[in-house]
Amino acid sequence: MTAVTATTPDAFRPALHYAARSTWLNDPNGLIFHEGLYHLYYQNNPEDNVWGNMSWGHATSADLVTWTEQPVAIPCDEQEDIYSGSIVFDRYNTSGFGTESRPALVAIYTSAFKPASEHNGVQAQSLAYSQDGGYTWTKYAGNPVLNRGSAEFRDPKVFRYESGTTSYWVMVAVEALDFKVVFYSSPDLKNWEFLSSFGPANATGGVWECPDLFPLLVDGDPDNVKWVLTVNLNPGGPNSGSAGQYFVGDFDGVTFTSSSTVTEGAHDPARLGEYQWLDWGRDYYAAVSFSDVPDGRRLMIAWMNNWEYANEIPTSPWRSPMSLVREVSLQGVDGAPRLVQHVARELTSLGSGDPTFTVGACEIAEGEHIMDGAAGSVQRIEANLAPGTAEEFGVIVRGNGTRGTRIGIRPAEGRIVVDRRESGQTDFHESFASIDSAPVQPSGNSYDVTIYVDRCSVEVFAQGGRVTLSELIFPTCTSTDFSVYASGGTATINSLKITHLA
Numbered sequence: 001m002t003a004v005t006a007t008t009p010d011a012f013r014p015a016l017h018y019a020a021r022s023t024w025l026n027d028p029n030g031l032i033f034h035e036g037l038y039h040l041y042y043q044n045n046p047e048d049n050v051w052g053n054m055s056w057g058h059a060t061s062a063d064l065v066t067w068t069e070q071p072v073a074i075p076c077d078e079q080e081d082i083y084s085g086s087i088v089f090d091r092y093n094t095s096g097f098g099t100e101s102r103p104a105l106v107a108i109y110t111s112a113f114k115p116a117s118e119h120n121g122v123q124a125q126s127l128a129y130s131q132d133g134g135y136t137w138t139k140y141a142g143n144p145v146l147n148r149g150s151a152e153f154r155d156p157k158v159f160r161y162e163s164g165t166t167s168y169w170v171m172v173a174v175e176a177l178d179f180k181v182v183f184y185s186s187p188d189l190k191n192w193e194f195l196s197s198f199g200p201a202n203a204t205g206g207v208w209e210c211p212d213l214f215p216l217l218v219d220g221d222p223d224n225v226k227w228v229l230t231v232n233l234n235p236g237g238p239n240s241g242s243a244g245q246y247f248v249g250d251f252d253g254v255t256f257t258s259s260s261t262v263t264e265g266a267h268d269p270a271r272l273g274e275y276q277w278l279d280w281g282r283d284y285y286a287a288v289s290f291s292d293v294p295d296g297r298r299l300m301i302a303w304m305n306n307w308e309y310a311n312e313i314p315t316s317p318w319r320s321p322m323s324l325v326r327e328v329s330l331q332g333v334d335g336a337p338r339l340v341q342h343v344a345r346e347l348t349s350l351g352s353g354d355p356t357f358t359v360g361a362c363e364i365a366e367g368e369h370i371m372d373g374a375a376g377s378v379q380r381i382e383a384n385l386a387p388g389t390a391e392e393f394g395v396i397v398r399g400n401g402t403r404g405t406r407i408g409i410r411p412a413e414g415r416i417v418v419d420r421r422e423s424g425q426t427d428f429h430e431s432f433a434s435i436d437s438a439p440v441q442p443s444g445n446s447y448d449v450t451i452y453v454d455r456c457s458v459e460v461f462a463q464g465g466r467v468t469l470s471e472l473i474f475p476t477c478t479s480t481d482f483s484v485y486a487s488g489g490t491a492t493i494n495s496l497k498i499t500h501l502a
């Protein structure tokens with residue numbers, strides 16, 4: 001019999017999150033719903049499970065739960081690596097890459113030019129098109145289509161801007177080292193004209209990458225539309241390393257005006273907590289949204305990893321999962337619209353027929369308490385917890401006994417913490433074992449927390465989805481215990497429901 005160890009291939013392979021079969025992935029790219037399928041392209045090394053040979057991998061899903069890996073969509077070659085970008089459905093055949101009856105999908109990606117190219121050292125934007133619904137791609141002979149002569153100009157997100165009778169393509173990209181988002185417009189995806197730029201603002205502790213821009217209704221009100229500009233940055237996140245921030249404001253087709261800018265120019269490290277974060281955890285990066293999702297839903301997905309230790313995480317043969325798919329909306333919070341995030345409903349409805357473990361009102365005595373019958377490694381935990389005299393209280397998941405990943409509330413500090421110092425393998429990188437935290441507020445006198453545990457990760461949604469924390473963990477496959485705990489006093493479980501999802 002083979003020994004089961006944490007490095008046994010696929011001991012960490014998630015059940016609900018996408019990971020490539022046997023290769024490396026980073027940023028999600030070209031997210032689009034098209035002809036009944038969600039397409040997830042991504043930064044992929046087709047040859048290995050560390051970063052390199054950047055190409056676009058591809059997976060498809062009908063339900064956002066089960067993904068099918070497809071052949072590599074756009075491979076690198078001797079001239080260029082294929083860096084991050086987006087895909088649009090060119091419905092009106094503005095590019096001429098399709099026909100009126102069969103319009104093409106068009107990928108807008110960053111060419112990271114190599115020594116064999118006349119553009120060596122430059123990052124510029126290029127096109128490829130697909131006439132078979134996204135499986136095979138042809139590069140445009142006129143590439144690159146937008147070249148600023150910059151070595152750090154990348155990650156184009158393109159969408160169709162429509163206002164009254166005008167409509168045109170808008171590209172949102174970054175000048176990474178300048179902490180600037182740049183906006184361009186085009187009638188045909190081939191010719192681009194500069195519109196404006198935004199930044200530096202708020203967090204600038206690392207290069208700006210992978211921006212996105214989209215409108216959302218505030219509190220579902222069709223007369224109150226705000227635009228959300230998301231910008232990922234590396235490093236400089238609130239708990240170290242890679243993270244994503246967002247701004248809320250207005251976009252008039254030319255300029256983005258932020259109403260959530262706290263600092264302009266170089267940021268103030270002491271004010272990191274005042275900026276708006278897509279996720280406070282260590283492992284939620286390069287988040288971007290899907291195009292053309294039916295019913296106006298705005299769905300986002302991120303790479304679950306952190307450039308601090310990305311190439312060293314102990315999974316094999318694959319490396320790095322994607323996050324779960326999230327639906328984002330805007331909620332007025334104290335007069336300011338803020339993002340609220342929930343796992344997409346296709347995932348929240350999972351497990352309705354599966355065994356659940358429930359606890360009603362019950363006091364947590366000081367200490368750590370394993371709950372029989374609640375063990376698991378793929379589960380949704382929905383808890384409502386009230387403070388008592390404890391300084392910190394919460395749950396311990398993927399435990400070996402009570403040694404596991406702690407997710408707890410510190411009411412006096414007003415923070416929710418994810419403590420992964422005893423989460424399993426941590427020694428592959430000095431910065432991995434960490435206690436990470438986010439500000440959190442009770443609703444009334446209690447805290448609502450929903451946690452998705454999926455073998456090598458926890459995704460935590462608190463305060464009705466206002467606060468999220470996503471982190472990788474690497475416990476041995478036999479660490480499945482579930483506990484509740486209260487340190488330095490007591491706390492109360494108002495309700496607790498665990499649904500097994502494997």
Ligand code: FRU
Pocket residue numbers: 026027043054083084110154155209210286
């Ligand atoms: C973000 C990033 C992007 C770039 C890609 C290269 O993680 O650095 O800016 O396009 O990864 O793989």
